[in-house]
Amino acid sequence: MVQETNFDVIIVGAGISGIDCAYRLQERLPHLSYAVLDGRGELGGTWSLFKYPGIRSDSDLITFGFPWHPWESEREIATAPAILDYLQDACQKNGIDKRIRYHHHVSELHWKSDLQLWQVKVLLNHTPQTPSTNTRMFHARYIVMGTGYYDYHEPLATSVPGLEMFKGSLIHPQFWPTDLDHKNKRVAIIGSGATAVTILPAMAQTAEKVTMIQRSPGFFFTPPLSDGFNIWAKRWLPAGLAYRVMRARMIVILFLLINFCWWFPNTASRFLKGETKKLLPPDTHLKMDPDFTPAYTPMQQRLCISPGGDFFDAIKSDKGDIVTGQIERVEANGVRMTDGRFVEADILITATGLKIHIGGHSKLFVDGEEVPYSSRFVWKGTMLQDVPNFAFVVGYVDTPWTLGSDATARLFTRIIKEAERRKAAFVMPKLTEKEEREVKVVPYIGLNSTYLKRGKELGCFPKGGDRGPWVPRHSYMKDNWAANYGSMNGLVFRGRTTK
Structure with missing residues (x-):
């Protein structure tokens, strides 16, 4: 049977963003044909790629999950296997799984103005380890890139002197070996972000010792594993209403928390550090300064989430530890700090961030x-300047990703509807002559985590502007309004179509 290769819309990526966009397309534009192309062999993106111990969400699944597919488990900070099951269930119940074509790596996308179409070059069964020359050409009127913002094939290089001297197991969390046995082993983790904070309590359950080596600490936030109000709402309200109420409430709480951190950074800093201090055992050798006093204010980097205080439980058990300072070098059996301290290790994990791509x-x-991408401004976090019929999805990195990706999906379906109403063949964002003179470039993502700063230095991100529709997204309330009701100023609709 010959598979169709011509579609109205092609979505690249079968992760959480691509799945959500597929649903929004068939919900709002059911007459359009679409396919989801993914280079890997299963759906899920991040949640099927990463296999390190304890991998879980940093956000509650009430807001991180889809608004159209309720999260039913009482545990709202969920593990990767649970999230993957949820994504598979969402696809199966809505017929999205039948639209996904696996082992289809999109290598090139060509917009042809004379055809008013995208030509999509696909490599079948292609991986970096086993390159493929088996190609297939697809065509589509619209393209949605749901491939995320990091490199699936290559991690961020760790710049630590002496890594090559280490005689034990050297591991990057992105490529976790399935046969690693850490029982009764000494483990050192270089890094202090979300991955390190997740791995430490998970490995501490069976390792002899797990030590997180950090140059500087982050702020901790310790939500409960489940929310009492949400348990009540599920019990006493009709299912559909309960989910809408829970979701709205969690979004408002997030909005208040983030704005509290932005508007009152010193007060927020004192509050978060005060809550952290309460969780430390009284006899610990760790100190609030330097081990829990960041060099930045809250929300300049993502908060480190410790569901139910699991990170601090590991500290209390004496199976988990923190060493704060500068690394002098890695040696055969551990890590030497500049102040002379030595962290013994059988396993060394470089949890220093993702490579932006x-x-x-x-x-x-x-x-x-x-x-x-780095040469173009972004219109309302959705479309690239001067690129026709093309959306790319980057959710929020400081709040639940899916809130942002769903806003993009809803906005793009509105744009397609408007193009259909005007019988326009293509639509693209374009700066006016005045904007070309006056719009100043600002960072597309404002956080200053090391891996994001490195991505900015290497020019991995598109450009944000300081005014108009080119301003980077940072507020779900505004973006939600824009997705449903916002103006289309800055877009130009061209050509004619009979569709």
């Missing part, structure tokens, strides 16, 4: 000219 290793062309 927008576009999933797909080259983008408009009428034969390659378009680097």
Whole structure:
């Protein structure tokens, strides 16, 4: 049977963003044909790629999950296997799984103005380890890139002197070996972000000792594993109403927390550090300064989430520890600090962040000219300047990702509807002559985590603007309004179509 290769919409990526966009398309534009292309062999993106111990969400699944597919478990900070089950269930119940084509790596995307179509070059069964020359050409009127913002094939290089001297197991969390046995082993984790904070309590259950080596600490937030109000709502309200109420409440709480951190950074800092201090055992050798006093204010980097205080339980058990300071070098059996301290290790984990990469290793062309993402402004967090019929999805990195990705999906379906109403063949964002003179470039993502700063230095992100629809997204309340009711100023609709 010959598979169809011509579609109205092609979605690249079968992770949480691609799945959500697929649902929004068939919900709001059921007459359009679409396919989801993914280079890997299963759906789920991040949640099927990462296998390190304890991997879980940093956000509650009430807001991180889909608004159209309720999260039913009482445990709202969920493990990766539970999230993957949830995504598979969402796809199966809505027929999305039948639209996904696995082992289809999109290598090139070519917009052809003369055809008013995208030509999509796909490599079948391609991986970096086993490159493929088996190609297939697809065509589509619209493209949605749901490939996330990091490199699936290559981690961020760790710049630590002496790594090559280490004689034990050297591991990056992105490529966790399935046969690693850490029982009764000494483990050192370089890094202090979400991954390190997740791995430490999980490995401490069976390891002899797990030590997190941090150059500087982060702020901790310790939500409960489940929420009493949500348990009540599920018990006493009709299911559909309960989910809407729980979701609205959690979004408001997030909005208040984030704005509290932004508007009152010193007060927020004192509050978070005060809550952390309450969780430390009285006899610990760890000190609030330097071990729990960040060099930045809250929300300049993501909060480190410790559901139910699991990180601090590991500290209390004496199986988990923290060493704060500068690394002098890695030696054969551990890590030497500049102050002379030595962290013994049989296993060394470099949890130093992700390598930023927008576009999933797909080259983008408009009428034969390659378009680097970093060369273009972004219209309302959804479309690239001067690129027709093209959306790319980057959710929020400081709040639940899916709130942002769903806003993008809803906005893009509105844009397609408007193009259909005008019988326009294509639509794209365009700066006015005045904007070209006056719009100043600002960072597309404002957080200053090391891996994000490195991505900015290497020009991995598209450009944000300081005014108008080019301002980077940072508020779900505004973005939700824009997705449903916002103006289309800044878009140009061109060409004619009979569809």
